[in-house]
Amino acid sequence: MPAGISIFTLSALCLFYVLFIFSSVHVHSQHIDSHVRIQELCHMCGGAVQTGGAVWNLCLTAGRIEGRCCFRNNSSEEHNIFGLDLSNCSLRRIEDLHEASAAVIIDLSSNPVSNLSDFIFQGFNRLTHLILPIKLECPGGNTSWDRVMIKRDTRICEGQRNACNETGQMSWDCPENSFCKPYGPGFFECSCAHTFHGYKCLREGQFPMLKVMAILGGSTVVLSALLWVTQRRKAKGI
Numbered sequence: 745m746p747a748g749i750s751i752f753t754l755s756a757l758c759l760f761y762v763l764f765i766f767s768s769v770h771v772h773s774q775h776i777d778s779h780v781r782i783q784e785l786c787h788m789c790g791g792a793v794q795t796g797g798a799v800w801n802l803c804l805t806a807g808r809i810e811g812r813c814c815f816r817n818n819s820s821e822e823h824n825i826f827g828l829d830l831s832n833c834s835l836r837r838i839e840d841l842h843e844a845s846a847a848v849i850i851d852l853s854s855n856p857v858s859n860l861s862d863f864i865f866q867g868f869n870r871l872t873h874l875i876l877p878i879k880l881e882c883p884g885g886n887t888s889w890d891r892v893m894i895k896r897d898t899r900i901c902e903g904q905r906n907a908c909n910e911t912g913q914m915s916w917d918c919p920e921n922s923f924c925k926p927y928g929p930g931f932f933e934c935s936c937a938h939t940f941h942g943y944k945c946l947r948e949g950q951f952p953m954l955k956v957m958a959i960l961g962g963s964t965v966v967l968s969a970l971l972w973v974t975q976r977r978k979a980k981g982i
Contacts, residue, residue, distance in 0.1 A: 884930020
């Protein structure tokens with residue numbers, strides 16, 4: 745029996761260890777993939793940030809330039825794209841700018857883009873200055889911005905507005921026990937109010953993390969026990 749308990753305990757510990765290693769590798773892999781995608785975006789086309797442009801002027805005082813991107817200096821967000829200049833890149837279509845979701849300024853002017861989906865800017869909460877080719881509309885429409893200007897061959901969208909109303913509540917869109925949060929120009933998301941969680945924020949109280957971990961741990965122990973019993977039976981049958 746002591747030997748059985750020892751094998752059972754060892755199996756459980758090994759399984760927990762494997763799960764921990766797997767989760768650590770997965771997180772590290774995600775970080776590397778994100779860095780690669782950021783580098784690809786910053787070097788999507790040749791050259792660097794346009795000298796004298798809006799992104800250039802911002803970066804001179806608040807960051808450093810790398811390819812077509814501006815990054816903050818000496819900040820906890822130094823790896824996030826602060827400004828993105830893809831002007832004059834001969835882009836005919838733009839499908840994904842997710843890696844620049846923390847940017848406050850993006851310049852897409854002087855590109856032969858004929859259509860631009862609003863969903864590209866979903867989650868771009870900090871975006872306050874967007875420069876587009878004149879034939880494109882501001883994402884979310886003019887009502888999603890404080891100011892829309894036409895300057896030569898560009899359309900400038902300034903001051904992203906909060907998609908939620910002044911009180912931060914949109915009861916006709918968000919379920920009870922939740923509140924509205926801006927989620928990019930023309931977009932919002934519903935977050936559960938404090939102490940509420942679960943489907944449509946119907947459950948009250950803190951998320952039962954200990955209970956969930958206990959269930960997962962118990963399941964792991966049971967599976968380890970079944971594995972040990974199966975192996976013992978096979979060993980006796982030999």
